[in-house]
Amino acid sequence: MKRIAAALALAAPSAAVAGPFPADPLNSPMWEFVADKYLGEGAAVRFDPRVKVTFPEVAENQRVFPVQVDARGIADVARVMILIDLNPIQLPIDYRLGDAEAFVSTRVKLDQRTPVRGLVQLKDGTWLASGGWIDAAGGGCSAPPVSRVKGDWAQHLGEVRGRLWSGASGARVQLAFRHPMDTGLVDNIAIYHIDDLRLTAADGRMLGEVKMQAAVAEDPVLALMPRTRPGEAVRFAGRDTNGVEFAGTLEAGGGAVASR
C-alpha cells in the first residue's frame, strides 16, 4: 500500500500542471492531484471555513477514525465528499443530497499522517473545501478487518442497526452495517465493500444517495440529516460490490436528536 501511495505521489507533479486550483492551506503534496481527479479538471473550488470538518485530536484507532462534515451553514449544497489525500483509497464517502441537510458523519481508515477534507459541491457546480491534518500510525488500510481475523464476518453480513431521531433541530438517521469493507490491500482478500446506499422517504421522496469505498471503516456507521416530516419513516436500500442487498425501514420515534 505504501508502494501505491508512492506511485500516486510520483504522478502528482504532472497532474499539477493541469489544475488552476487555489493554493492548499493544508500544503498537501497531493492537493493538485486529488482536486483534479475528484473535482474534475478545471473545477472551480475555494477554501471555505463554513465547511466544518470535525474529528478527534488523536487517531486512537486508525482503522476507525470518526469524521464529521457539517455544511448546514451553506445554502444550495448538492453533494458532500470526504477525501483523504494520502490514503491509497482516497474517497470513502461521496454523498449526493436529496431532501436533506448538508451533513454527513462516518468513520474512515487512515493509512498514515494525512489531510482529511470535506468537499462540498453547490448546485451551480462549484466546490467549497475545508479540512485538517491528522496524524496516524501506518496500516489502517492494510490491516485485515477484525471480522476477517475472527472469521465471523459472513455470519453477520447484512445485519443493519439504526435509528431515526427527529425534532425541532432537524432529523438524524444513523445506520450501522456489518460489513468487512475489504480494501483489496490485504493479502489474498479481494476488494469487497458496500458500494451504494439510497435513502427515501415514505412518499418516495429521494433523501440522499451515498457512494462508499473501502476507505470507510469495517462495519460502517453513517449519520445523515434528512428533512423528514413529523412521524415520517425513512427507508434505506443499498448493495455491496458482490450484489448483496441491504434494505430496511427506520420508523420515526427515536426521539429528538440532541445537539452537542
Added chain:
Amino acid sequence: MADRAWVIRGADTYIARDNGGAVANIALFATEAGAVLVDAGPSLRYGQALAKLARELTGEPVARVYLTHLHPDHTYGDAAFAPGTIAATPALAAELKREGPGFSDGMYRILGDWMRGTELHMPGHAVTAERETLGGRSFRLLALSGHSASDLAVLDERTGTLVAGDLVFHDRAPTTPHADLPKWRAALDTLKGLSHRRVVPGHGPLDPTPAAAIDQTRDWLDWLEGALTAAVRDGLDMVDAGLMPIPDRFARLKVARYELQRSVAHLYPALEAREWPRVDGR
C-alpha cells in the same frame, strides 16, 4: 512514602517523545532479600535506570518486579530484568505472550530512540498465592480485572501502601483501551474494602488517603459510561460524543478531553450495537 518505600512518579500525561514514555508510577520497597518493584516502566533504558535507582535507595539489587497489567508503559522496562525476577499472574503472563509484543511498533513509532534495545521479557515467576513474603516484608497480591483482563494490585502490609496499577487513576483521566467497566467497578469495590492507608495510582499523584483516588476513578467511569450511553441514545455520533462537555468536578483531571475521545473510540461501537435496534428486517 514511608518505611523504606518509594514511588517513582510518571509524568501525568500521555506517552510522548518528550517524556520518553515515563508516564506510569512505579513503586519500590526495600526488603532484606532485595528490592521489590511494582511495574517496570516503558523501555530497557528506563528499566536500567530503575535498577540503578533501586540499588542506590535500598542498597540491594532488584529481587522481584511485579507487573500489574499488560500495557507497555508499565511492562516494557522489564527488559532490564532477568525473567526469574519478573512476576505476574498466569493470566497476565498469557496475555503478555499473546499481546505484549504487539505494542512494540507503536512504542517505537512514538518514542524512537528511547526504545532502543527494548525487548519485553516474559515473566518467570508465577503469582499464584494471595500473599508473598520477601526478606521479611509481606505483600498481599490481589488478582483483579477491569482496567484490563488481568490487573494485579499489591498491598505492602508493613506500610499499608496499596499499589493499585491502572485500576486507580488520580487527578489524571483513566484510560480504557482494554476496559470492562462492570469488572472495573467490582475491582474498585474490592480495593476500597482493604485496610490500607494510602494509594499509589497507576498514573497521577500519590493519594495519602485510602479512598479519594479510588472514588475519583469510580466517579469518572460512572460518568463516562452514563454519558456515552446517553449520547448513543440521543443520536450523537462519535465526533459529537468526543466534544461533549466534561463536568466541572473533573477539572483537576489531566488529559480529560484526550481520554474522553479515546474512550469514545473504545466503547462507542459496543454501545451502538446494544442501544440501536436491528432495522434490516432479516
